[in-house]
Amino acid sequence: MDALRVRGIEETYQAENGEITALEHISFEMQKGEFLSIVGPSGCGKSTLLSVIAGLLRPSAGEIFVNGEKITGISPHIGYMLQRDNLLDWRTIYKNVLFGLEVRKMKTPETLERAVSLLKTYGLYEFRDKYPAQLSGGMRQRAALIRTLAINPDILLLDEAFSALDYQTRLEVTEDVHRILKQENVTTLMVTHDIPESISMGDRIMILSPRPGRIREIIPVEFEDPARTPLSCRNSPKFGRYFDHIWKELASDGK
Amino acid sequence: MENKPTLSTERESYLKKKKKRNRMVRVCQVGILLLFLAQWEITARLGWIDPFILSQPSRVWNTFLTMMQNGLPMHIGVTVYETLVGFLLGAVFGTLFAVILWWSGFISKVSEPYLVVLNSLPKIALGPVIIVLVGAGTKAIVFMALAISLIVTVMEMLNGFRGTNREYIRMAQTFGANKRQIFTKIVFPYNISTLFNSLKINIGLSLVGVIAGEFLVSRAGLGYLIVYGGQVFKLDLVMASVIILAVVAALMYEAVVLLQKLVLHWYGH
Secondary structure, three states, X not given: OOOEEEEEEEEEEXXXXXXXXEEEEEEXXXXXXXXXXXXXXXXXXXXXXXXXXXXXXXXXXXXXXXXXXXXXXXXXXXXXXXOOOOOOOOOOHHHHHOHHHHHOOOOOHHHHHHHHHHHHHOOOHHHOOOOHHHOOHHHHHHHHHHHHHOOOOOEEEEEOOOOOOOHHHHHHHXXXXXXXXXXXXXXXXXXXXXXXXXXXXOOEEEEEOOOOEOEEEEEEOOOOOOOOOOOHHHHOHHHHHHHHHHHHHHHOOOO | OOOOOOOOHHHHHHHHHHHHHHHXXXXXXXXXXXXXXXXXXXXXXXXXXXXXXXXXXXXXXXXXXXXXHOOHHHHHHHHHHHHHHXXXXXXXXXXXXXXXXXXXXXXXXXXXXXXXXXXXXXXXXXXXXXXXXXXXXXXXXXXXXXXXXXXXXXHHHHHHHHOOOHHHHHHHHHOOXXXXXXXXXXXXXXXXXXXXXXXXXXXXXXXXXXXXXXXHHOOOOHHHHHHHHHHOOOHHHHHHHHHHHHXXXXXXXXXXXXXXXXXXXXXXX
């Protein structure tokens, strides 16, 4: 069974100056534990697509299934991570990590234990009583990821989740996050405008056309080393070929 | 740096300079006060100013001592009590109204022009209306304090609520937070500082309301003493009351600042 199945999503919204079609005929499937990168020219509706899947926006048409079950609105099956870590600066790291559980009224001994074990596994346990301002950018992003993983989502959505970080931290964090997601076997959709990032993280890459966003192509990413990490695959000669291909697709805008 | 046994000479002279400057500020602050009191006393004694009209420090002090035996603590108590009641009511109701306006964009749009008018209206003009409505007594004074502080609180808090980091709210939404959760878990804690800023303004405004109210209706309180002193031409009484009022106002303000420090510490800001 597909972990995620998206069927014929369309999204039209009303703006002051008329009706705008953001997405058209979006259909795809994802397997459990798979990582799908989404790239596209700016304004093509990449983030809208995530908002629709997250249930923050109601699609004008189409259906979404998680593990075969149709979902409407905000679903506990889906975790969504935004560009900034958005850790609340008046809460300790531990309290921040529990935020999602609190809001969803899912605070049970089991979920708390899971949150603690995530903190331990990913090296934030010693920092649990610190405030976000006392942590580095990379650690904050990791805390935000744990906050999302604490609700044990089947699908994780990353919306340009690393673009607010400086380059060096960003490379470290992507390495970190990739490892965590593979270890926890989370099915992930990541929107990015960074082509190298989309290749280094993704098992497949979805290329969207300019607005109205349509799927132009979904390309599988394969490297020689099956245990590759986002950093190691950047050295492969295939990396450059993927880059050229995506670059050309994006550059041939609207044609 | 401070733990090192030897400091560089530059560092030492820098620290020394800083300390000296701080000391100078204190000296000047106290000096101005002493100088002012001294010239007041001296010019009065020399007959350059009329102590009957402008009073003088020694007379103020003597008046203060007599007042202490004639129920001054009661008058201070009355004013402080009225101010605190008006202040608390203003803070609670102001915040409550702000919550309602934040909650409903529609109500907020509808009430916008009314808020603007009420905000710019000098509330003291409502004095006679308030007296007729609730009677000439403590109630009217508290209402006056409330009228002055309420609208300011509403505006201040509403602005704060609306200025909450949108990204935080969106983050909460991604976890499926409802409006109540967004308010209690994001918007309110985000605005603790706004709340205290508005409390700091309010304690002063509420005192303005109380004094104005006491001018109009009261038989007790510092405002009453000031008006009474003016009517019977006892300027010593007026001056002493004004000085006590200044001290009381400063102490109440400092109390709010202290409370803010405690709460923010507890909230981990």
